[in-house]
Amino acid sequence: MDVDNGGGRRVYNRFGGSQNSGPSKICHYFQQGRCTRNPCRFLHVLSEDSSNDGIGSKRSNGFANDRDYSGPQGFARRKSNPNFSSNHTVPSKWGRGHGGTGGGAAGYRPPPKVQDKLCQFWIDGKCSYGDSCRYRHQWFSSDSFTMLTQLPGHEQVINGIAFPMGSDKLYSGSKDESVRVWDCQTGQCAGVVNLGGEVGTMMSEGPWIFVGIPNFVKAWNTQTNTDLSLSGPVGQVYALAVGNGMLFAGTQDGNILAWRFSATNNCFEPIASLKGHTGAVVSLIVGANRLYSGSTDSTIRVWDLDTLQCIQTLKDHTSVVMSVLCWEQFLLSCSLDQTIKVWAATETGSLEVTYTHKEEHGVLALCGMHDAEAKPVLLCSCNNNVVHLYDLPSFNERGKIFSKEEIRAIQIGPGGLFFTGDGTGELKVWKWSETASL
Known part of the structure; x- marks a missing residue:
């Protein structure tokens, strides 16, 4: 009919x-x-x-x-x-x-081909086509991992997830100006911290949790309950990294601020401001005694951690460098120019692109982890609301994760767990399967 x-x-x-x-x-x-x-x-x-x-x-x-x-x-x-x-x-x-x-x-x-797109009617619980629907009725496609649970609560995009060492709590930070604390045993929200500013990024190192908000970095010690506010940033703090005993923050004005913790004074003391980027610093990573910073100026700067001087500027991307990641002796970077680039050091020590992986959409975030068989896997979030999972170094696809809106935050946990936070404020918990299908 x-x-x-x-x-x-x-x-x-x-x-x-x-x-x-x-x-x-x-x-x-x-x-x-x-x-x-x-x-x-x-x-x-x-x-x-x-x-x-x-x-x-x-x-x-x-x-x-x-x-x-x-x-x-x-x-x-x-x-x-x-x-x-x-x-x-x-x-x-x-x-x-x-x-x-x-x-x-x-x-x-x-039968109809199932599109790599979520069925909006299924999301709302109103799809009448059932198995005949052309769109996906599942949050992922893979037999290598599964979704354990969804943790709703945030009202806006999740920009950071942290799992402190030795803690049984998971932390998520959002543009809704709050950090939520989740009990890992019950999956329930155990508390909400209102910060009075949008969370731009979040990370943990040892017992410490660091949260970037406009003009400040908040630092909490989950073991001693120490609560510190680090001033100095101008504008939103978009990226954080720890290395060589220092905390680094990438800011909206293009600078990278550095602090060192003083046990004597029980505080973080400012030690340097790394200048050079002409756009906001939106990604940071530390590896091999180097700090790598990605910016909206489409460049990656390489900083020596001993001298805190810029020793190389990488200009192969043509748009915002959204994320940088160290894997073995390689540096991986992604951009809104729809590429993931793999960098390796030459005999002179400078970095050059050895491989470029192309995506059909802009790439927002990278995260590396190992699957249940200890094989390295790259999680790559794109701005079409899909996360691709790739084997390294082959870039063979292992599966996809679908979401209502863009996934900006990905974090790994113990025991094969990993977490994603999307633009609607929904946090999802995933786990690698113990045995992969043949």
């Missing part, structure tokens, strides 16, 4: 044909190789004088035989799928060679 979708457009009922015996007209778009409807209300035969004994050998370039179908619940329910865990470059394709040219007047109709 035809149904009206509320906008005057007639839509063919995907649960079957009309209530009559079958379509009687021939689809002219199919004859031209351009029909993309599935199911189509008209006959798919090669010419008007062809007998109605099935679909001919000619197919369009649509989803009838050239697109893969992963099923209504993604790969999580397909434990025996070999294409995902072994060689994802050869995707499983359903419909090709199915039924030959037979199948009656309307021919064989393959």
Whole structure:
């Protein structure tokens, strides 16, 4: 039957044909190789004088035989799928060679391809298509990990997640000007700290939690209950890092401030301001006695931790450098220019790009961890609300995580746990499977 979708457009009922015996007209778009409807209300035969004994050998370039179908619940329910865990470059394709040219007047109709996009009606609990829906009814597609729980509570984007050493509490910071404390045993919110300013970033080091807000860095010691406010930043603090006994903060005005903790005075004392970036510093990482900073000026600066001097400026990105990550002897960086770049040191010690991985969307955040088999995995969040998980160094995809809005914060935890926070303020808890499917 035809149904009206509320906008005057007639839509063919995907649960079957009309209530009559079958379509009687021939689809002219199919004859031209351009029909993309599935199911189509008209006959798919090669010419008007062809007998109605099935679909001919000619197919369009649509989803009838050239697109893969992963099923209504993604790969999580397909434990025996070999294409995902072994060689994802050869995707499983359903419909090709199915039924030959037979199948009656309307021919064989393959199931709809599930798009890599969440069904908004499913999110609201209102999707009536069920397994026939073209969009995803699951937050992830993989058989390597699973989602344990969702932790709602924040009202705006989560920009930081921290799991302090030796603590049984998880901390999340949001643009809603609060930090929420989560009990890891019950999954319940154990407390809310109102900061009076948007949280731009968050990290933990040992028992310390550091939170970046406009014009300040808040420092809490979860063991001694010490509560400090570090002044000096101008504007929002977007990035934090710890290395060589120092705390670094990347700020909106393009500077990087450095403090050193004084046990005598039980405080963090300012020691330097690293200048050079012409845009806000939005990402920091420490590795191999170097501090790496990414900025909205599209550059990465390399700082010597002994002298606190800039020793190299990397200019291969063409947009904001959103995240930097150290892995073994390599530096990884991502940008809104839709690339992830892998840097390695030359014989002279300078860094050069050795590999560029291209994405279809801007890349927001990188996080590295090991799966249940101790293999390195890169989590890559893009601004189309999808997180890609890649094996390193091959960049073979292991799975995807889908969200309502962009995921800005990713944090690893003990025992194969990891956490993501999205633009709606929802925190999700994930865990790697103990044994991967063959």
